Amino acid sequence: MPELPEVETTRRGIAPQLVQHRLIELIVHDSRLRWPVPAGLAAELRGQSLQAIERRAKYLLFRWDRGTMIVHLGMSGSLRVLDCPLPLSPHDHVEWRFDHGRCLRLRDPRRFGAVLWTSDPVDRHPLLRGLGPEPLGVECTPEYLYAISRGRKVALRDLLMNARLLAGVGNIYANEACFGAGLRPRRMAGRLRRADCVRLVAALRATLESALRAGGTTLRDFQNADGQPGYFQQTLSVYGRAGQACRRCGTTIKGTRLGQRSTFYCPHCQV
DNA sequence: CTTTTGACCTGACAGC
């Protein structure tokens, strides 16, 4: 489900409500996520204060007094802040109760998400160590994109989705960025010219920033910390729009399959 | 090394 804009929207929603508060109790209703929720986490966290919530790629990093809790939302995860004694939904797996009577709940029907703990520097954690730069950070330049694409035979869309090269871009925004740059998702990455990379970086930034302003994309079940959907789906140029008219030129948007995932493009605007 | 494929898991939806 959530790509960078949805994860960042979640972070911005929950952080002001929870930071500087102390954890009363962690309740794990179902520890079977992508990896088991660590058995000792409840005992470890009890009494610690939440210092900050940061984001790296699609990971949320909860900074506690004595370590970092790594949370990933997988395909179907969402975090919400609620008043505590509210009834549980079937897929509310983990619940953090804080000293001001509010609680954070992780809901994740497909259980591809994760809740992990480390007391080491978090960027050395195996899941984070190999990640590429943030697409909205200063390292993501046309030169960088040009450099990492040399000699690669993968499709452009898959280059953008490769977390070791660029962190946080998923299928929606990779497709949207390709449209913004006027490049077909299947274009071989190694054949990009410098001018393509200039347009691509600009398109990627514009797409992600615009999605952030809209509070993310809600296709079926994304909701922010208050349970509200995002609105960027109304602005999507190609993703999920197969058979509809291109907003720029009116040509019918094509939907196909690239690898195991669907891809969308305008046959006229994208070359 | 790069690239592709399978696996994990549940729910929604289309079609019969």
Next chain:
DNA sequence: TGCTGTCAGGTCAAAA
């Protein structure tokens, strides 16, 4: 109504 097949925003591990 109920069955079957397909698809979904991620990403790791293994195979090619």
